[in-house]
Amino acid sequence: xxxxTQSPTHLIKTRGQQxxxxxxxxxxxDTVSWYQQALGxxxxxxxxxxxxxxxxxxxxxxxxxxxxxxxYSSELNVNALLLGDSALYLCASSxxxxxxxxxxxxxxxxxx
Amino acid sequence: xxxxxxxxxxLSVQEGRISILNCDYTNSMFDYxxxxxxxxxxxxxxxxxxxxxxxxxxxxxFTVFLNKSAKHLSLHIVPSQPGDSAVYFCAALLNNNxxxxxxxxxxxxxx
Numbered sequence: 001x002x003x004x005t006q007s008p009t010h011l012i013k014t015r016g017q018q019x020x021x022x023x024x025x026x027x028x029x030d031t032v033s034w035y036q037q038a039l040g041x042x043x044x045x046x047x048x049x050x051x052x053x054x055x056x057x058x059x060x061x062x063x064x065x066x067x068x069x070x071x072y073s074s075e076l077n078v079n080a081l082l083l084g085d086s087a088l089y090l091c092a093s094s095x096x097x098x099x100x101x102x103x104x105x106x107x108x109x110x111x112x
Numbered sequence: 113x114x115x116x117x118x119x120x121x122x123l124s125v126q127e128g129r130i131s132i133l134n135c136d137y138t139n140s141m142f143d144y145x146x147x148x149x150x151x152x153x154x155x156x157x158x159x160x161x162x163x164x165x166x167x168x169x170x171x172x173x174f175t176v177f178l179n180k181s182a183k184h185l186s187l188h189i190v191p192s193q194p195g196d197s198a199v200y201f202c203a204a205l206l207n208n209n210x211x212x213x214x215x216x217x218x219x220x221x222x223x
Binding site for chain 1: 116118121148153154155156157158201203207209210211212213214215216
């Protein structure tokens with residue numbers, strides 16, 4: 001049973017560019033949440049998608065946007081990248097809410 | 113706004129002894145509290161949770177205690193094993209959709 005799959009695993013981008021990160025949820029899960037984990041910090045909630053709509057959002061600027069597809073997979077888009085966007089981006093899936101989260105291994109984004 | 117705090121960045125214990133990891137929170141509206149364990153190059157994995165209406169939950173070697181009046185929870189691991197060495201995150205859940213994490217505590221269990 002495949003867990004949460006994230007791609008790519010590592011990415012290097014230049015300041016000002018745009019990036020798209022992808023997440024396939026665990027089989028049977030319909031809710032996808034995205035987190036940003038900076039070095040030495042805990043994961044910070046970006047947003048959660050359910051039924052292809054953004055259901056909840058954390059304190060992140062509009063440069064961070066997302067999408068959920070009918071098969072429950074999700075994308076995280078970040079525009080106008082800043083050096084401070086360098087972090088590990090984690091995707092978590094669950095059935096209906098935030099309990100029982102299954103996390104992916106993350107995408108390490110480096111902005112230079 | 114750091115609503116969940118883990119004030120100890122690291123903890124070292126001897127194998128077989130008890131590990132106690134602490135967590136404080138500020139928002140009294142949190143519904144559930146959870147502990148996650150994270151190994152390098154892996155995502156966090158769920159360990160144990162507790163509802164805000166309870167004060168203790170036990171699962172094998174892991175026990176979580178909740179003190180609502182003090183807005184404090186702790187994770188006890190007994191006996192500690194070298195395989196328990198990892199980063200432990202405390203998390204709090206609001207309205208089943210918004211999970212807030214602490215900064216993590218790195219536990220090292222020495223053989």
